[in-house]
Amino acid sequence: MSTPPTAPVPVHTVPAAPAHGKNPAKFNGADFKRWQQKMLFYLTTLSLSRFLKEEPPVIAADDTDTQRRSALDAWNHNDFLCRNYILNGLDDTLYSVYCSVNTAKELWDSLEKKYKTEDAGIKKFVVGKFLDFKMVDTKSVISQVQEIQIIIHDLLAEGMDINEPFQVAAIIEKLPPMWKDFKNYLKHKRKELKLEDLIVRL
Structure with a gap:
């Protein structure tokens, strides 16, 4: 008996996270590196991690090309999702600080710039803990x-x-x-x- 044909998958759907993709605990300002790795894995399971590096496509304001316009709309939609997954991974106080950042890349870079330098102190703390x-x-x-x-x-x-x-x-x-x-x-x-x-x- 032949199997019935399956319906085509819509082009602009965002893939659902696999069962193993679990939203990491909220970042409260401590242990940034660990949170960042978990968030990166989570965004990868959602197929959104590329928006941490990508700049938005540039098209002229008067460009009427439908394909380019829909590509930009799709990019903006996915970047919006990526940015909000990161924001939702922040503690409420940090959410308030970063919610006005425009793109996922800008948000990711801002967090990295602020908290990676603070992580340098953690290394000294862990060495001290080991020695003591x-x-x-x-x-x-x-x-x-x-x-x-x-x-x-x-x-x-x-x-x-x-x-x-x-x-x-x-x-x-x-x-x-x-x-x-x-x-x-x-x-x-x-x-x-x-x-x-x-x-x-x-």
């Missing part, structure tokens, strides 16, 4: 190893290059006082431990 971290005997070692792994992950996310042997050595060095003998045993092992092997041993 000390394990204690009153908490489980594995939960504390997970804490330090999160800090290391944040350092990597900030673009700091931390190789695996350094991560292993840092975790061994930060083991709590009651683990002193085991710490010395690990430090004197000739064979280099992998991070996964260390976690298994702990």
Whole structure:
């Protein structure tokens, strides 16, 4: 039995977001880089990320070419959507500051200019957190190893290059006082431990 022909898809529809495209939590001024990456992924699932880089098509005011006019209308419509998805991803106070920006690209660039410089301070904060971290005997070692792994992950996310042997050595060095003998045993092992092997041993 032959299948009936499907109806043609209208030309100017905006594709719906796939099930995995989830609107990121609202940006409140902290951790811009993470929010930006999530927002970029979200806009990509909506096929709107190109409007973060594109300038509007330029056509003369007296241009009557229907195709160029409809292309400009389609561009303006999609840029409007992209801009408003970004605005809706901002906390109410930031929304009020940025709602008058004209295009998605202008809005994206403004946010980047303002908050990327502030993120530079976060790098110093995360390094300080890593250096100050000390394990204690009153908490489980594995939960504390997970804490330090999160800090290391944040350092990597900030673009700091931390190789695996350094991560292993840092975790061994930060083991709590009651683990002193085991710490010395690990430090004197000739064979280099992998991070996964260390976690298994702990």
